Amino acid sequence: VQDLLPIKDTTDFPMGVAIDDRETTGPASELLLRHFDQITAENHMKPEAWYDEDRSFRPHPQAVALMDYAVANDLDVYGHVLVWHSQTPDWFFQAADGTPLTTSATDQEILRERLRTHVDDVAGWLADTYGEFGAGNPVTAFDVVNEVVNDGATSDPDDGLRRSEWYRILGEDFIDLAFQYADEAFNTTHAATGADRPVKLFINDYNTEQSGKQDRYRALVERLLERGVPVDGVGHQFHVSLSMPVSALTTALDRFADLPVTQAVTELDVTIGSPETDANLVEQGYWFRDAFAMFRDHADDLFSVTVWGLTDGRSWRADSGAPLLFDDRMQAKPAYHGVVDGDLPA
Numbered sequence: 559v560q561d562l563l564p565i566k567d568t569t570d571f572p573m574g575v576a577i578d579d580r581e582t583t584g585p586a587s588e589l590l591l592r593h594f595d596q597i598t599a600e601n602h603m604k605p606e607a608w609y610d611e612d613r614s615f616r617p618h619p620q621a622v623a624l625m626d627y628a629v630a631n632d633l634d635v636y637g638h639v640l641v642w643h644s645q646t647p648d649w650f651f652q653a654a655d656g657t658p659l660t661t662s663a664t665d666q667e668i669l670r671e672r673l674r675t676h677v678d679d680v681a682g683w684l685a686d687t688y689g690e691f692g693a694g695n696p697v698t699a700f701d702v703v704n705e706v707v708n709d710g711a712t713s714d715p716d717d718g719l720r721r722s723e724w725y726r727i728l729g730e731d732f733i734d735l736a737f738q739y740a741d742e743a744f745n746t747t748h749a750a751t752g753a754d755r756p757v758k759l760f761i762n763d764y765n766t767e768q769s770g771k772q773d774r775y776r777a778l779v780e781r782l783l784e785r786g787v788p789v790d791g792v793g794h795q796f797h798v799s800l801s802m803p804v805s806a807l808t809t810a811l812d813r814f815a816d817l818p819v820t821q822a823v824t825e826l827d828v829t830i831g832s833p834e835t836d837a838n839l840v841e842q843g844y845w846f847r848d849a850f851a852m853f854r855d856h857a858d859d860l861f862s863v864t865v866w867g868l869t870d871g872r873s874w875r876a877d878s879g880a881p882l883l884f885d886d887r888m889q890a891k892p893a894y895h896g897v898v899d900g901d902l903p904a
C-alpha cells in the first residue's frame with residue numbers, strides 16, 4: 559500500500575467507504591485504514607441479511623465481522639438500511655398462508671408490527687453487542703428508508719412516491735412509522751441521552767442530482783418535517799458518470815440547505831465509460847477535485863461522504879468503467895489525487 563496522504567486527513571467530515579469482509583484483512587484493510595474513518599456494509603445490513611431460512615432474526619456473519627472490525631479499528635459505522643423495497647424477504651408482505659397482505663386494518667397492523675420488530679431487533683442487537691449508542695457504539699447514522707421516491711412523476715395521488723409493497727399496504731405512513739420506530743429503538747430504549755440524537759436517522763435516494771426526482775424528494779422531506787417525523791438527515795447517493803456536471807450535485811445539496819436537516823453523500827461513484835484511457839482517468843481526477851472542493855465548501859452541512867467501494871474491480875458498476883479512487887492493484891488513481899491535492903497532469 560502506497561505511503562500517501564490519508565484522504566481522511568484532508569476532509570472536515572468523516573470519509574466513508576462501502577465494504578464487505580473482503581476489505582477487513584490484508585492489503586485492502588491497510589488501504590482502507592489509511593484513508594477512511596467510516597464504513598458502510600455494502601450488502602449485509604439490508605433487511606434480508608438479518609434473517610435465516612426459517613425467518614428467524616440473527617445478525618449476518620458479515621455484519622458481525624464489519625462491526626467487530628469497526629470497533630477494533632475505531633471506525634464509525636453508517637448503517638444501511640432498515641427499510642427498502644429491494645432485498646427484503648417476501649414473507650414481510652405475506653399473511654401466514656402466503657397470500658399477499660391487503661390494505662385491511664388487520665393486515666396493515668401485521669406489517670406495522672413486522673416493521674417495528676425488525677427495527678427493534680436490529681437496533682437491539684447492535685446496542686446489546688456493541689454498547690449504548692452515543693457511548694462507545696460505533697454506529698453514528700442509519701439509513702431508515704432507502705429509495706422511496708418514484709423515478710417518474712406519479713398520479714392518483716401525485717405524491718411522488720415509489721409504488722412498493724410497503725406503499726401498497728401502508729401508504730406514505732410506512733415512512734413516518736419507520737422513523738418513529740427507529741427514533742425509539744436507537745435512542746429512547748438504548749441511550750436516553752436527552753442530548754443530540756446519538757444515531758442520525760437518514761432518508762436516502764439516488765438521482766437526487768436530477769431535477770424531477772429532486773423536486774419529489776424535497777417535497778417529501780418537507781411533508782415529513784411538517785408532520786414532526788424525526789428525520790435528521792437527507793442522503794444523496796450520487797451514482798453518476800463523468801457527463802454529470804459537479805454543479806448538479808451542488809444544486810442538490812443547496813436545495814435542502816434551508817431545512818433543519820444535515821446531509822450526507824452516501825454512495826458516491828463516477829463511471830468513465832470504456833475504453834479506460836489515461837485521458838478519461840485524468841478527466842475523472844478533475845471531476846473528483848471539483849466535487850471535493852464543493853463538499854469542503856459544504857462541510858458545515860455534511861454529515862459524511864462515502865464512496866461506494868474501495869477499489870474499481872469491486873464496484874457494482876465495474877463494467878461501466880473504473881468508478882472509484884483506487885485501482886485493482888490498490889494504487890491511487892488520478893481520482894485520488896483530485897480528492898486530496900488536485901495534483902493532476904494538465
Ligand code: G3I
Pocket residue numbers: 600601644645704764795825874
Ligand atoms: O451473495 C451472493 C453470492 O452468494 C452469489 O454467488 C452471487 C452471484 O450473483 O450473488 C451474491 O449476491 C449479490 C450481492 O450483491 C453481493 O455481491 C447479489 O446478487 C447482488 O444483487 C448484490 O448487488 C448489490 C445491490 O445493491 C443489490 O441491490 C450491490 O453489491 C450493491 O452495491 C448495491 O448497493 C445499492 C445500495 O444498497 C442502494 N443504492 C444503490 C446501490 C447500487 O445498486
